[in-house]
Amino acid sequence: MTCKLDLAVDMGHPFLNRSVDGFIKIGAVSACKVAAEETFECLHRGTFPSFFDYFCTRTLKKMCKEGAYWGTVAGVYVGVEYGIEKIRGRRDWKNAMVGGAVTGALVSAVNNNQRNKVVKNAITGGAIATAAEFLSHLTT
Amino acid sequence: MTCKLDLAVDMGHPFLNRSVDGFIKIGAVSACKVAAEETFECLHRGTFPSFFDYFCTRTLKKMCKEGAYWGTVAGVYVGVEYGIEKIRGRRDWKNAMVGGAVTGALVSAVNNNQRNKVVKNAITGGAIATAAEFLSHLTT
Known part of the structure; x- marks a missing residue:
């Protein structure tokens, strides 16, 4: 089984393309991490019937927040690294x-x-x- | 200017070679991180004359400890990933x-x-x- 999901956003410049790509990918990884953690916490505490409520009120908010934060960090890193590569001329x-x-x-x-x-x-x-x-x- | 330092230890099997390589490289990065942090702390506190004492008593020990810890983590990770790659047959x-x-x-x-x-x-x-x-x- 192969599963492939790829999203490409063209911003017109490789610098921006990479940064946006980093933001999306790392943001998604971070949001998935929060979702997995919160699901485990719910299962562990045994409050399964209220999982949906909990998810809507807390998990979704935390996913967006963490996703945006780590996505931004990754975007900045990728952009800075690209800039340094261009200045130094080597990898x-x-x-x-x-x-x-x-x-x-x-x-x-x-x-x-x-x-x-x-x-x-x-x-x-x-x-x-x-x-x-x-x-x-x-x-x- | 190019500076290249590479250390290769041959353990006779790619699995072990990679793990040992991971241990050495990540251990070295971790030890360097501790050295940089402790040097900054010393400079920041302004206790420069006693830097050598401090380095010998605390920094060196912490460098070895952290280096060995993160080196081991990296060695385990590289080994496990290699095993999974062999089992799944793809990267x-x-x-x-x-x-x-x-x-x-x-x-x-x-x-x-x-x-x-x-x-x-x-x-x-x-x-x-x-x-x-x-x-x-x-x-x-």
Whole structure:
């Protein structure tokens, strides 16, 4: 069985196309994660008859919120990485590291964190992006 | 300027080779992250003269601990994904999702968490691995 769902939005520029693609894909993954988590919580608590109510009032809202948040983070990351690739003219893990760090700092600064936390989030973002880049090379 | 450092350990089987490679690479990224964080903390606090003391007593230990932990997680993930790929006979994001979920559940179970938390960590692991897989396809 193969199941393939692909949505392509053409914004007229590769930079925007990639960012929107990242937003949609990672937003969807994030929304699915919330849905799975909340379903499990409902089943675990045994309040199955009220699942629909719960879903409509809380889960759907949380799915949209988390989906939009992580989608935006992914969109920013993909855009920044594309920009760095164009500036440096090559593709390697350093793009991912710098892209992750810039994204971490940006998202953290937008969320009104202290300067202290912005730097820490930049370090974490860079590390996660580098690790993801290494792992994807190992598994393909 | 190009800087290339590659370490290959041959364990005699692609399954082990990949796992060990994942352990080394992600462990190194994790250790670097800790080093960067701790250096920033030292500079931020302004206790620069005692940096060496601090580094020897705390940072080095934390680097080894975190490096070994995340290296192991990555090794398990890469191994599990390789196994799933061999069983299913194809490569797509579903391998990453199942691999992430199995790794999340395994690591969580080994850490003696409650059953409740094991399922949640499995969901989170699957979501993160799927997101990383999508992102790596977008940026390459």
